[in-house]
Amino acid sequence: xxxxxxxxxxxxxxxxxxxxxxxxxxxxxxxxxxxxxxxxxxxxxxxxxxxxxxxxxxxxxxxxxxxxxxxxxxxxxxxxxxxxxxxxxxxxxxxxxxxxxxxxxxxxxxxxxxxxxxxxxxxxxxxxxxxxxxxxxxxxxxxxxxxxxxxxxxxxxxxxxxxxxxxxxxxxxxxxxxxxxxxxxxxxxxxxxxxxxxxxxxxxxxxxxxxxxxxxxxxxxxxxxxxxxxxxxxxxxxxxxxxxxxxxxxxxxxxxxxxx
Amino acid sequence: xxxxxxxxxxxxxxxxxxxxxxxxxxxxxxxxxxxxxxxxxxxxxxxxxxxxxxxxxxxxxxxxxxxxxxxxxxxxxxxxxxxxxxxxxxxxxxx
Numbered sequence: 637x638x639x640x641x642x643x644x645x646x647x648x649x650x651x652x653x654x655x656x657x658x659x660x661x662x663x664x665x666x667x668x669x670x671x672x673x674x675x676x677x678x679x680x681x682x683x684x685x686x687x688x689x690x691x692x693x694x695x696x697x698x699x700x701x702x703x704x705x706x707x708x709x710x711x712x713x714x715x716x717x718x719x720x721x722x723x724x725x726x727x728x729x730x731x732x733x734x735x736x737x738x739x740x741x742x743x744x745x746x747x748x749x750x751x752x753x754x755x756x757x758x759x760x761x762x763x764x765x766x767x768x769x770x771x772x773x774x775x776x777x778x779x780x781x782x783x784x785x786x787x788x789x790x791x792x793x794x795x796x797x798x799x800x801x802x803x804x805x806x807x808x809x810x811x812x813x814x815x816x817x818x819x820x821x822x823x824x825x826x827x828x829x830x831x832x833x834x835x836x837x838x839x840x841x842x843x844x845x846x847x848x849x850x851x852x853x854x855x856x857x858x859x860x861x862x863x864x865x866x867x868x869x870x871x872x873x874x875x876x877x878x879x880x881x882x883x884x885x886x887x888x889x890x891x892x893x894x895x896x
Numbered sequence: 897x898x899x900x901x902x903x904x905x906x907x908x909x910x911x912x913x914x915x916x917x918x919x920x921x922x923x924x925x926x927x928x929x930x931x932x933x934x935x936x937x938x939x940x941x942x943x944x945x946x947x948x949x950x951x952x953x954x955x956x957x958x959x960x961x962x963x964x965x966x967x968x969x970x971x972x973x974x975x976x977x978x979x980x981x982x983x984x985x986x987x988x989x990x991x
Contacts, residue, residue: 678902680923680934687937784933791926 647830650823652706653726654833655767656716657823657869658755659699660727663717664877665748666692667884668735677738684784688745691777698770718888722871722878729868730813732877739792739799740806746785746850747810751817752778754843758834767832786850793854804856811859816868818843823869904953905931907938909945915990917949925950 669689676682700713711719731748735741756778759771792799818840820828827833851858866872887894902924908917920939925931931950940948959967971977 678924680925680938683941684933684937687941780936787929787933791930 647826648706648708650826651764651830651832652703653823654827655699655703655706657726657728659696659703659716660725661731661748662692662699663696664725664727664880665731665745666690666696667880668731668733669741669745671735672741681738685741688781688784691774691781695770695774695777698773702766702770714888718885722873722881724871725873725877725881726869726871727873727877728813728816729864729866729874729877730810730816732868732874732880733810733813734876736806736809737802739788739802740809742785742788742792743803743806743810745781746789747814747817747847749778749782749785750843750846750850753782753846754839755834758839762833763831789850789856790854793851793856800855803854807851807856808859812862812864813866815861815864816866821867821870902926905935905950906953906956907931907935908949908951909935909939910947911945912943914945917947920944922953 666689669685669692672685673682673689676685696717697713700716704711704713704716728748728751730744733744735744753775756771756775760768760775762768762771789803793803794800795803818836820836824833824836828835848858866874903926904922905925905928906922907920909920910917923931923934923938925934928950932948935948935950939945
């Protein structure tokens with residue numbers, strides 16, 4: 637194979653993987669949030685979490701469809717969502733973490749909402765107009781998600797002794813998964829050079845400042861940065877993703893092609 | 897924290913074509929900000945509105961149903977108060 641054909645192909649594959657990372661992050665988070673349906677602490681929160689879940693699944697559908705087209709092997713959104721195994725999923729490891737209690741879910745949500753604000757905000761100006769359009773649509777949802785999650789973060793952090801302790805515990809537990817959010821790898825750098833993706837190290841301080849300000853209002857402590865062995869965007873996941881997929885994909889795996 | 901501890905709020909929505917906020921129901925929330933978010937999540941999922949008001953139910957002063965006769969009956973035989981006896985100029989909308 638000549639260099640002339642190798643380069644565009646490698647470029648196309650990197651592009652596809654980049655979109656899949658965004659897609660899978662939304663899909664897995666949407667599935668996690670859906671686990672709350674029927675169990676949330678109040679009827680109103682049940683609906684709020686279901687709404688969030690549907691927003692993320694909507695984002696995932698647009699992104700998965702696009703990733704399938706970039707891949708060019710005829711896989712549609714359903715094939716990508718329901719017929720891939722855990723190592724092929726490229727979501728951030730943060731979103732596959734179990735729900736825990738309501739505060740734990742809120743901390744996870746708030747960390748990812750603040751991340752999406754930066755990512756979608758930057759992708760609105762991507763040279764990839766399809767991705768820019770999806771980002772422009774999604775960021776309106778993200779702004780509400782962030783309003784919701786940061787509101788609860790402050791309310792529970794600056795709440796009772798018990799709620800504060802639970803929020804701090806959740807933060808301490810989830811913080812190690814944030815190292816991945818703005819750590820660029822080859823694919824991020826390659827797409828940044830093409831003008832498709834933002835430079836992650838430039839976005840990191842903005843995320844960090846927002847997080848610090850919210851933590852201050854919530855009277856919570858920012859944990860120390862920890863090394864992490866996961867690389868969700870590279871397909872290296874925690875043990876939780878497989879269980880999540882087992883439930884999410886059960887129907888299509890048991891009855892291939894089932895529709896209703 | 898349980899929902900039982902949260903005060904009740906009344907929710908009013910102005911629809912896209914509507915001129916005024918209409919009462920649509922009530923919900924529980926810990927504070928005003930949460931009440932707006934709950935109202936958005938519970939009552940505007942199908943594009944029902946473009947503006948929301950919430951007010952604590954306890955802050956609404958209601959008339960006493962026992963006084964309904966005294967309050968509202970006297971208006972019954974005063975049909976001349978309806979503006980149906982006047983020609984409405986075309987320029988006047990939304991009367």
